[in-house]
Each structure stands twice: as C-alpha cells, then as structure tokens.
Amino acid sequence: MTSDKRYADVRGILVIFAESHLWPNPANIFVIPDDRGFSMVDVGGRGELGYRHLMSGLRHLGLKLPDLHTVLLSHAHPDHMGAIPYILEEVHPRVLIHSLDVESALNPVHLHYTFDIPLAKEKYASSGEHQDFDLLHFFDEFGCLMSAAEDVEEMHEGDVIGLGNFEFEVILTPGHAPGHISLFEKRTGILLAGDLVGNSPAWYTPSSGGLTGYLASLDKLEAKNASLLIPSHGTILDNPSQGIDRIRGKLLKREAILMEALKDGPKSFMELNAALFRHEIIHFFPGCGIIESHLVKLEQDGMIDRNGDVIRLKS
Ligand SMILES: [Zn+2]
Numbered sequence: 001m002t003s004d005k006r007y008a009d010v011r012g013i014l015v016i017f018a019e020s021h022l023w024p025n026p027a028n029i030f031v032i033p034d035d036r037g038f039s040m041v042d043v044g045g046r047g048e049l050g051y052r053h054l055m056s057g058l059r060h061l062g063l064k065l066p067d068l069h070t071v072l073l074s075h076a077h078p079d080h081m082g083a084i085p086y087i088l089e090e091v092h093p094r095v096l097i098h099s100l101d102v103e104s105a106l107n108p109v110h111l112h113y114t115f116d117i118p119l120a121k122e123k124y125a126s127s128g129e130h131q132d133f134d135l136l137h138f139f140d141e142f143g144c145l146m147s148a149a150e151d152v153e154e155m156h157e158g159d160v161i162g163l164g165n166f167e168f169e170v171i172l173t174p175g176h177a178p179g180h181i182s183l184f185e186k187r188t189g190i191l192l193a194g195d196l197v198g199n200s201p202a203w204y205t206p207s208s209g210g211l212t213g214y215l216a217s218l219d220k221l222e223a224k225n226a227s228l229l230i231p232s233h234g235t236i237l238d239n240p241s242q243g244i245d246r247i248r249g250k251l252l253k254r255e256a257i258l259m260e261a262l263k264d265g266p267k268s269f270m271e272l273n274a275a276l277f278r279h280e281i282i283h284f285f286p287g288c289g290i291i292e293s294h295l296v297k298l299e300q301d302g303m304i305d306r307n308g309d310v311i312r313l314k315s
C-alpha cells in the first residue's frame, strides 16, 4: 500500500489522495477502520467521478461501503461532501459537521451567503455583469456538484470524537467556511487541517470568517505543535509550523500588495481587485470576497478609510 502514491497509511489513518490538489478535484479522504467497520473524514466529491474515486479507494483498502458507520465533514463544500448522496443510497452512517456549517450541508443554496455572492453582485451592479451568477450552477459546470446531506449531527469547538484508536479534537477554524473544522489527534501529533493549509491559501470571504478569521485559525493550528499535518488538498507536511507560516506569509503578502497600491493614491474596490488578481476571470468570484476580507481587516487595524467606493490610506 505504501508504494502507491494514491494512498498512505499515516500512523494508522488511511488516506485516499485525490489525483491532483487543484480545484475541482475531490478533497483527500481519511479512512479509519475499527472493529465495527470504518469511519471517514470527508467523502470527496465530483459527481459520479468522485464516487468512483472513493469506491476504488475503499476497494484498495479492502473495505466495503455498507460497513461505513461514521462520517465527519470538515466543512460543507462540494469537493468534501459532494459524494454524500451516492453513499446514502447504500448506507446511512452518522454524519457530523460543525453547527455553523449545518445549514449549508442541508441546504446548499445557503453557500451563496457564506461565499458572499450578494456582495460580489453588488460590486458589479453598475456594470450589469454577473447578476445571474449561480454558485451551485458554477460548481456543477466545473464538474464538482454540491449535494445536500440528510440527517446531520452537530460538532462544536473542543468536542473530542473517538474514531477507531484515535481521539480527534475539533478545532473551529473559520476563514474559508464559517463552520470549517480542523482535527487534532494529540497522541499521534497528527493535524488534519482541512483547506486552510496547502500549496496556496483557500478562498476566504467575510461571511466565512474573512482574513481575520483565517489568520486567527492559523494561529490556533500552530499552537497545537503538531508533528504531522495532512491537508485536504495536496501531500503530507512533516513540518506543520513551516506549512502554516507559508500560508500566513502568502495572506500577508496580499495585504502588502494592497497597501502598496494604496500608497499611490486612493483606489476603488475594483482597482484593488485588479491590483491583487491579474486574471480577470476570478475578479468576480472569489476575488470580491477576498478583497472585501482584506478591506475589513485593514479597516479594523485602522490602516484605511472607506468613503463610498473611495479607499485611501489613513493619514
Ligand atoms: Zn472548501
């Protein structure tokens, strides 16, 4: 099993890696067998393709779907839970998700709010562009269909959840989703950091915790002093604090770019969007949510003034 890069046995946690860390590939899936069957952290997504990926992974591990008894969801995004309806056709495990992501898990239309799509539409109202943007349709077009869960149980900060021989501490880590959680296993030092730590920062929006939430979440993760970090996208990091610091650095680099642009004089929201993101295709989504998250933080830090759409450095 260890020679195949698609799978890993990490101190007893079995990982089914996605083919690529890039969106819209499914998230990595974590499998924990026990004497009753097995549990999973996240189930992946990407419609039929994602389901086949999951099933071939379970086959490789010698497990059968009907023996799945518990699912923990790191957050309610399609690459982490899109495969859920396929699973529910065969078996009805307990499904746990943080209370702040329950609504999106049961009614995915709610993701429009946690991704701040209304805010992005407002920014584009005068141009008339993107006014009919539908986030679920967007996910669907990328082949990463979002699906609803049926019955879920709530998790909360500080809960300790036993899966097999592991005791996972639930850490609420917003920024990317309001109820995004990371899981820390003290005995083994393993940290499952979800989408927060990987090759590049995850999307962030004010309603999901914003930049301030994201940075505070990274601090919380760092304080755990984990010895191994397994991200939801990408490969295992054996120096967790270095990986966490790299993402923090990238977030703060974005802030520095915006500050640099403002040093040249007042800017509009869209000018800052263009200053940070070269590719116009992401200006609407996720660009608007990310820019607004930075502006909220800069305002809180007393660095900028906003007057209508005129944003300037505080003198
Ligand atoms: Zn996500």
Ligand SMILES: [Zn+2]
Pocket: 027, 077, 079, 080, 195, 232, 233
């Ligand atoms: Zn993800």
